[in-house]
Every structure is written in C-alpha cells, then in structure tokens.
Amino acid sequence: MQRVVGTIAAMLLALTLGAAAALAQDADPLPSWNDGPTKESIIDFVTQVTTEGSPDFVEPAERIATFDNDGTLWVEQPIYTQFAFAMDRVKATANENPDWKTKQPFKAVLDGDTKALVATGQKGMLEIVAATHSGMTTTEFSDTVEQWIETAKHPRFKVLYTDLIYQPMLELLAYLRANGFKTFIVSGGGVEFMRSFADKTYGVPPEQVIGSSGVTEYRMWDASPVLVKVPKVLFIDDGPGKPEGINHFIGRQPIFAFGNSDGDKEMLEWTANCLRVCFMGLVHHTDAVREYAYDRDSSVGKLDEALDEAEAKGWTVVNMKDDWKVIFPGPVAGQ
Amino acid sequence: MQRVVGTIAAMLLALTLGAAAALAQDADPLPSWNDGPTKESIIDFVTQVTTEGSPDFVEPAERIATFDNDGTLWVEQPIYTQFAFAMDRVKATANENPDWKTKQPFKAVLDGDTKALVATGQKGMLEIVAATHSGMTTTEFSDTVEQWIETAKHPRFKVLYTDLIYQPMLELLAYLRANGFKTFIVSGGGVEFMRSFADKTYGVPPEQVIGSSGVTEYRMWDASPVLVKVPKVLFIDDGPGKPEGINHFIGRQPIFAFGNSDGDKEMLEWTANCLRVCFMGLVHHTDAVREYAYDRDSSVGKLDEALDEAEAKGWTVVNMKDDWKVIFPGPVAGQ
Numbered sequence: 120m121q122r123v124v125g126t127i128a129a130m131l132l133a134l135t136l137g138a139a140a141a142l143a144q145d146a147d148p149l150p151s152w153n154d155g156p157t158k159e160s161i162i163d164f165v166t167q168v169t170t171e172g173s174p175d176f177v178e179p180a181e182r183i184a185t186f187d188n189d190g191t192l193w194v195e196q197p198i199y200t201q202f203a204f205a206m207d208r209v210k211a212t213a214n215e216n217p218d219w220k221t222k223q224p225f226k227a228v229l230d231g232d233t234k235a236l237v238a239t240g241q242k243g244m245l246e247i248v249a250a251t252h253s254g255m256t257t258t259e260f261s262d263t264v265e266q267w268i269e270t271a272k273h274p275r276f277k278v279l280y281t282d283l284i285y286q287p288m289l290e291l292l293a294y295l296r297a298n299g300f301k302t303f304i305v306s307g308g309g310v311e312f313m314r315s316f317a318d319k320t321y322g323v324p325p326e327q328v329i330g331s332s333g334v335t336e337y338r339m340w341d342a343s344p345v346l347v348k349v350p351k352v353l354f355i356d357d358g359p360g361k362p363e364g365i366n367h368f369i370g371r372q373p374i375f376a377f378g379n380s381d382g383d384k385e386m387l388e389w390t391a392n393c394l395r396v397c398f399m400g401l402v403h404h405t406d407a408v409r410e411y412a413y414d415r416d417s418s419v420g421k422l423d424e425a426l427d428e429a430e431a432k433g434w435t436v437v438n439m440k441d442d443w444k445v446i447f448p449g450p451v452a453g454q
Numbered sequence: 455m456q457r458v459v460g461t462i463a464a465m466l467l468a469l470t471l472g473a474a475a476a477l478a479q480d481a482d483p484l485p486s487w488n489d490g491p492t493k494e495s496i497i498d499f500v501t502q503v504t505t506e507g508s509p510d511f512v513e514p515a516e517r518i519a520t521f522d523n524d525g526t527l528w529v530e531q532p533i534y535t536q537f538a539f540a541m542d543r544v545k546a547t548a549n550e551n552p553d554w555k556t557k558q559p560f561k562a563v564l565d566g567d568t569k570a571l572v573a574t575g576q577k578g579m580l581e582i583v584a585a586t587h588s589g590m591t592t593t594e595f596s597d598t599v600e601q602w603i604e605t606a607k608h609p610r611f612k613v614l615y616t617d618l619i620y621q622p623m624l625e626l627l628a629y630l631r632a633n634g635f636k637t638f639i640v641s642g643g644g645v646e647f648m649r650s651f652a653d654k655t656y657g658v659p660p661e662q663v664i665g666s667s668g669v670t671e672y673r674m675w676d677a678s679p680v681l682v683k684v685p686k687v688l689f690i691d692d693g694p695g696k697p698e699g700i701n702h703f704i705g706r707q708p709i710f711a712f713g714n715s716d717g718d719k720e721m722l723e724w725t726a727n728c729l730r731v732c733f734m735g736l737v738h739h740t741d742a743v744r745e746y747a748y749d750r751d752s753s754v755g756k757l758d759e760a761l762d763e764a765e766a767k768g769w770t771v772v773n774m775k776d777d778w779k780v781i782f783p784g785p786v787a788g789q
Contacts, residue, residue, distance in 0.1 A: 180659060257701055301661070314705045324515060325705030326636075326661075335701055337694035337720055344723050346701050353702070354688070359672035366592055366670055366681050367688070368703060370649045370660030385672055388679050 148294040150444075151287040157442045160435045161291065164398040168374065169298050175396045177374060179299035184375035185365060185386060186292070188306035188313060188330075190420040191379045191402050192321060194273065194283040196411040198419060201312050202244065203280075204267055208251035216250075225250070248309075249333075253350040257311060257335060260348055264315035276451040281320045283451070285402075287443045288377075292321060300375065303327045305365060307357035307382055311348075329368045331356045361386035374398065384425040387434065399434035401425060406440040409454050483629040485779075486622040492777045495770045496626065499733040503709065504633050510731045512709060514634035519710035520700060520721060521627070523641035523648060523665075525755040526714045526737050527656060529608065529618040531746040533754060536647050537579065538615075539602050543586035551585075560585070583644075584668075588685040592646060592670060595683055599650035611786040616655045618786070620737075622778045623712075627656060635710065638662045640700055642692035642717055646683075664703045666691045692717045697724035709733065719760040722769065734769035736760060741775040744789050 152158040168177040189195035209219065209228045219225035224243030227236035236243065252260065273283055292302050304313060304323050310330030317323045334351040337344060356364040362385050365373065376383075376390035379402040387399040403422065404411050414422040429436050437443070446454075487493040503512040524530035544554065544563045554560035559578030562571035571578065587595065608618055627637050639648060639658050645665030652658045669686040672679060691699040697720050700708065711718075711725040714737040722734040738757065739746050749757040764771050772778070781789075 180653075183661075310702070310705070326518075326703065328705065332702060335698050337697050337724070344697065344720070344727050346697060362672050362679065362681060363670050367645075367667060368661065370645065370663065385679070389672070392679050 148297070149287065149290050151290055153442055153444055155442065157435055157437055161294075161398070161400075164375070164396065165294065165298050167396055177395075181371065181374065182295075182298070182300040183303065183369060183371050183373040184295050184300045185303045185305040185329075185361075185369075185373040185377075185390070186288070187361075187378040187380070187383050187386070188304050188308055189379075190404065191377055191383075192284055192288050192292075192304070193280065194276075194410065195420050196404075196413065197274065199308070200280045201308050202248070203271065204264065204312070205247050205251045207267060207271060208263070209247060212251070249350040252309060252312075252333060253348045256340075256345040256347055258345070260311055261315045264312055268316050276453045278449075278451050281316055282449060283447055284320060285443070286445050286448045287437075288402075289321070289448065291377075292323070295375065296322070301327065303329060303365075303369065303373075305329045305356065305361050305376075305386060307331055307355070307360075309333075310356075329356055329364045331360075357382045359385045362389035365389065376400070377402070378425070379404065380420040380422050381425045384428060387425065388428070391432065391434070399429070399432075400437065401429050401434060402437045403439060405438050406443075406446070409446045410439060412440075483632070484622065484625050486625055488777055488779055490777065492770055492772055496629075496733070496735075499710070499731065500629065500633050502731055512730075516706065516709065517630075517633070517635040518638065518704060518706050518708040519630050519635045520638045520640040520664075520696075520704075520708040520712075520725070521623070522713040522715070522718050522721070523639050523643055524714075525739065526712055526718070527619055527623050527639070528615065529611075529745065530714075530755050531739075531748065532609065534643070535615045536643050537583070538606065539599065539647065540582050540586045542602060542606060543598070544582060547586070584685040587644060587647075587668060588683045591675075591680040591682055593680070595646055596650045599647055603651050611788045613784075613786050616651055617784060618782060619655060620778070621780050621783045622772075623737075624656070624783065626712075627658070630710065631657070636662065638664060638700075638704065638708075640664045640691065640696050640711075640721060642666055642690070642695075644668075645691075664691055664699045666695075694720045696721035700724065711735070712737070713760070714739065715755040715757050716760045719763060722760065723763070726767065726769070734764070734767075735772065736764050736769060737772045738774060740773050741778075741781070744781045745774060747775075 149158055149161065167173060167175045168182065170176060186192055189199050206228050209225055213219055213229055219229060224236055224239035224247055227239065228247065268281060269279070271280060272278060273280055276283060295302055302323055304317055304327065306313060308330050310328055310332045313330050314325040314328045317328045318325065332353045334349050334353045335346040336349055338347055354360065354364065361383065365386065372393060373390045374393055375398045376386050377400040378387060390397050391399050401422070403426065404413050406412060413420065414426060484493055484496065502508060502510045503517065505511060521527055524534050541563050544560055548554055548564055554564060559571055559574035559582055562574065563582065603616060604614070606615060607613060608615055611618060630637055637658055639652055639656070639662065641648060643665050645663055645667045648665050649660040649663045652663045653660065667688045669684050669688045670681040671684050673682055689695065689699065696718065700721065707728060708725045709728055710733045711721050712735040713722060725732050726734050736757070738761065739748050741747060748755065749761060
C-alpha cells in the first residue's frame with residue numbers, strides 16, 4: 120500500500136511541478152517590454168544559453184551579467200544622483216567649513232550659482248566629491264547616504280531617486296536571476312554610495328556591486344577598528360576601467376552586459392570578445408516626454424561612439440520610447 | 455480520494471524530509487577534526503547563527519566567512535607557493551632576458567644561490583614577482599599558472615601544491631557553505647594567481663577570491679580587447695589591507711574569519727568588531743612531523759602578535775597537532 124501511495128504521490132507531485140513549470144514558461148518574463156526585436160533578442164539569448172544540450176549552453180557559474188547603473192538602471196539626468204548627493208552634503212556641512220563661503224567650487228554650490236559651478240569643470244566636481252566622500256568612517260558614510268536616499272527628491276519628477284529606477288530593467292534583472300545568472304552592477308559611480316541602496320532597490324547584494332572607489336585606511340578609534348575614507352582615488356570604474364574592474368572584482372568575463380553611454384563601450388567590447396555567444400545591450404534615451412532624450416551631445420551620459428559601434432556590430436539598442444511600455448515602477452509627476 | 459492521497463503523500467514527504475534532516479544532523483560535518491573545544495567552538499557558533507528564532511540568528515545573506523590562504527588553507531613552508539612559481543618563471547624565461555645572468559636578484563635565482571637571494575631582501579622578492587607577473591595578458595598569465603600548478607612539486611612532500619591543502623579546512627569550508635555561508639578567500643597572495651585554482655581546489659569561485667593585485671590595462675591587440683598586466687601595484691591585501699580589501703570587494707563585515715599569521719590580525723579584529731556574535735580562528739602550526747611547526751620567529755607566516763591577541767580575547771586557536779586527525783586529503787611522502 121505504501122508503495123502505491125508513494126507512486127501516486129510522486130505522480131501528483133510531478134503533475135503539480137509540471138503545471139508550475141508550464142505556467143512559468145507561459146507567463147511573460149518581461150511584461151513592461153513591448154514585443155519586437157529588442158525583447159526577442161534578450162529572450163532568445165537567455166533561452167540559448169540556458170537550454171541544456173544546446174551547443175551554446177553555458178554553466179550557471181559562468182552566467183555573469185553586468186549592468187551599468189546611471190542611465191541604465193535609473194535616471195541620470197539632469198545630473199548624476201551621486202553629484203546631487205554631494206552638493207547636498209556641501210550645503211549640510213557648510214557650517215563646519217566656513218572657508219567654503221568664499222572658496223570655489225564650494226561657493227558656487229552654496230550660492231546656487233550653476234554657471235560658476237560649471238566653470239570649475241571636472242576639477243571642481245572632483246573636489247566636491249572628494250570633500251564630501253572622505254573624512255568619515257565607511258559606516259558613517261553609508262548611514263548618511265541611506266538617510267539622504269530616503270528623503271531627497273528628484274528636481275523634475277519630485278519623487279525619491281529610488282522611485283526613478285527603470286521597471287523594464289528590474290524585470291530584466293529578475294529574469295536573468297531566475298535563469299541562473301549572477302547580476303552585477305559595474306558603474307562609474309562610487310561603490311559605497313551604490314551599495315547603500317543596491318540590495319533594497321535592485322536586489323543586487325553589496326558584493327556584486329563594482330564601482331569607483333577611494334582609498335580607505337584601517338585605524339583604531341577608541342579601541343575599536345574603523346575604516347576611514349581618505350580623499351585619494353583607488354580606482355576609477357569607467358571606460359577602460361570597467362573591464363579592468365570586472366577582472367579585478369569578478370575575475371570572469373561576462374556573457375551579458377548592458378550600458379547606456381560611451382563609458383560602457385569597453386565593457387561591451389570586452390563582453391563581445393566571448394568564446395561562444397554573448398549579449399551586448401545599450402539603453403538609448405529617446406523619450407523626452409516620459410524620461411529624457413539625449414545621446415551624442417549630452418554632457419551627462421554621452422552616447423556617441425558606443426552607439427556607432429552597437430549599430431555596426433549588431434548589439435541590441437533599446438529605443439526607450441518604443442521598447443518600454445512603462446519607464447518607472449509607479450506613476451510619477453512631471454511625465 | 456485525491457485529497458486523501460494528497461494528505462498521505464504530504465505525510466510521507468514530511469517523514470522522508472524529516473529523516474533526511476535527522477540523518478544530516480547525525481553525520482559529523484567535521485570528521486577530520488578531533489573532538490574537543492576547538493571543534494566545539496566552530497559547531498556551536500554555526501548552530502547559534504543558523505538556528506531560526508535564536509537571538510543570534512543571522513540571515514543567510516549576512517553569513518560572510520573569510521579565509522586567509524597561505525598557511526590557513528594550504529602549506530606555506532618553506533616558501534610561499536606563489537614565490538616558488540615566480541622563481542620557476544625566472545628560470546623558464548631566462549633565455550628571453552639575457553641580462554638576468556648578471557643581474558640580481560635574478561642571478562641568484564638562476565644560480566640557485568639562496569644566500570644571495572635572501573640578501574636582496576623584500577626588494578628583491580618584489581622585483582622577481584613584478585618581472586614574472588607582468589608583461590602578459592591576464593589570460594596568458596592564468597594559463598601559465600594553471601600549467602605550473604598541475605605539474606610543479608613541493609620540495610619536501612613531492613606532490614602537487616594543490617595536494618597540500620588542509621583536509622580539515624576543506625571540511626570547514628563545505629560545512630559553512632552547507633549552512634548558507636558564502637566563503638571568501640582573503641589573502642596577501644596575488645588574486646589572479648589564486649583564482650587559477652581556487653574554484654577547483656577549494657570550491658571558491660573567482661568572484662569570491664580577494665587578494666593583492668597589480669594594475670591591468672585595457673588594450674586592443676589585433677582588433678581584440680585584452681587586459682595587460684603591468685608592473686605596478688594596485689592593492690596589497692595584507693595586514694590592514696585585509697579589512698580594507700574586504701570592504702572594497704565585499705562591502706560587508708564577515709561574521710567568521712580564519713587566518714594563521716600576524717598578517718591576519720586586522721582581519722580578525724575587524725571581524726571581532728561585530729554587532730552580535732562572530733567567530734575568529736587561527737591555525738597554529740604545531741606539527742613538525744606531519745607538516746611544520748613555526749610561529750613567533752618564522753620569516754614565513756610569522757604568528758606572534760595575533761597569537762597573543764587570540765589568547766587574550768578568547769579566539770579559537772587550532773593546535774594542528776592535537777586538533778587535526780589528518781592534515782592533507784591523501785597520503786603524502788615526507789610526513
């Protein structure tokens with residue numbers, strides 16, 4: 120009797136599991152993507168590398184997917200979110216730095232003088248980032264970021280920056296993970312800045328976030344060890360720094376990479392240099408109504424050479440306006 | 455009827471799973487460890503952090519365990535394995551570098567003149583490592599390491615270096631992973647050197663290996679992108695560099711760390727600075743017959759300050775001679 124019941128149980132279990140699998144296959148894994156060649160290129164690739172017995176099958180351990188962050192997973196206009204944070208920190212700590220009232224680039228930030236700020240150029244921006252991203256412990260820094268990210272609002276959309284992540288990309292991250300991929304963020308942004316929200320926001324744990332980083336120094340404070348952030352660059356994870364960073368942190372070549380700007384060109388080229396099949400994607404910002412439209416002439420997220428290369432080599436280019444049904448997870452003002 | 459069968463099936467399933475769980479609990483997860491306080495401290499800690507409902511329960515995502523490599527997971531005497539590799543590379547590439555015949559520290563290596571080599575000091579060692587670990591692509595380098603590691607023999611034990619890993623530590627790595635831990639290597643050794651064998655040898659994938667690293671440069675060779683290793687240090691993952699490296703790569707604090715020398719002191723202190731419970735362990739090499747006996751006066755793997763700190767703070771110290779039933783996975787000569 121036990122044997123019979125066991126067999127029936129096994130059959131029932133098989134039926135249930137089979138039904139669940141069929142249901143999972145039927146459900147659209149990318150519901151916010153319009154049907155068409157872009158969506159197809161993603162699903163075809165994932166099917167190809169995950170179908171056992173297929174000549175292009177890739178072992179789960181080798182299914183490494185890397186995503187840029189700014190402009191690929193969330194809004195980067197009108198300025199990088201991390202720079203908005205840095206400017207807010209200049210304002211918040213101005214009292215402790217009285218010399219900033221008369222000293223550029225800080226004066227420009229405190230006066231709200233965009234023209235003067237722009238005139239300080241990249242050097243000015245780096246000075247602001249260095250001043251606001253050092254002189255504290257790593258824990259103090261991430262506490263400050265967490266507090267800021269839970270309250271600061273985007274100037275146009277008037278919602279939290281973490282509400283301005285791209286719903287279609289969230290679905291893509293989840294779809295890849297459901298298919299055994301390990302998803303990494305590989306961004307020019309600061310690694311500690313991103314790690315403060317990447318897990319909660321994208322489901323990407325700290326150890327899968329790669330970014331630019333400053334030097335930290337191990338010290339004893341009140342007999343407790345701390346890591347202090349010092350104003351010295353350790354690594355810039357942008358342009359050629361992206362494949363270098365991928366090698367440094369992951370030590371494997373991705374088979375799937377997504378970016379949106381010329382800063383992602385080398386990461387995509389590095390990924391394209393794969394042994395068998397690989398997927399390279401670019402988000403092209405073409406939707407001024409629901410988000411922004413910019414490419415070759417933009418000072419933020421410039422997409423020029425990488426767009427030419429994508430077209431020449433047949434990489435997937437997302438036309439945001441046509442390919443995405445929705446942009447953000449929820450409704451936002453200003454769209 | 456279906457309902458009845460379903461219920462019986464569920465009961466049978468529960469019984470089967472229950473039996474399997476009981477069986478798993480009964481089996482000794484650390485069979486190569488002698489019973490006693492050392493083994494107990496490990497099992498107690500793992501039980502404590504993995505028991506749901508316990509005040510010390512730690513979510514799986516936070517179960518980060520870090521292990522030093524040389525002297526903690528495999529033999530480091532009479533010289534670090536990576537240095538044995540570097541010296542073999544000097545010999546193998548001597549023809550391409552005719553000036554080495556008369557130039558120290560290379561001349562000493564080629565002449566087998568240990569005294570002259572030692573006289574070149576740390577500067578000499580670094581020169582040898584720089585010369586043999588740069589000027590090639592990352593792929594060429596790891597191919598060379600793989601080839602070497604599959605053939606080179608340890609001078610005393612006459613077996614492959616990967617046969618000289620510690621069986622008790624392999625069991626510990628597996629035990630932690632079976633309990634939801636993510637196991638990382640955090641070593642002063644070169645990250646690319648270790649990644650060439652860590653997955654196969656320890657089951658630690660490349661993205662979970664942290665080590666010292668040189669700068670790589672992204673270049674196009676014959677229209678293909680490559681990463682070229684240049685003779686410039688990016689990061690030294692030793693001493694205070696270990697907590698810095700853990701923060702840089704993982705971005706979380708470990709709750710479990712194991713080392714064997716003063717170079718691991720800061721990693722252990724950093725781990726000990728945990729919010730609730732954490733485990734700090736040291737391998738003390740006390741077995742000159744089966745392996746080596748060394749500590750405070752050793753030039754390789756010196757264990758002095760960290761041993762005092764471990765004793766003062768009650769960290770777990772493995773007495774290799776008494777705590778380990780076997781040292782290596784298989785029998786080796788020279789024991």
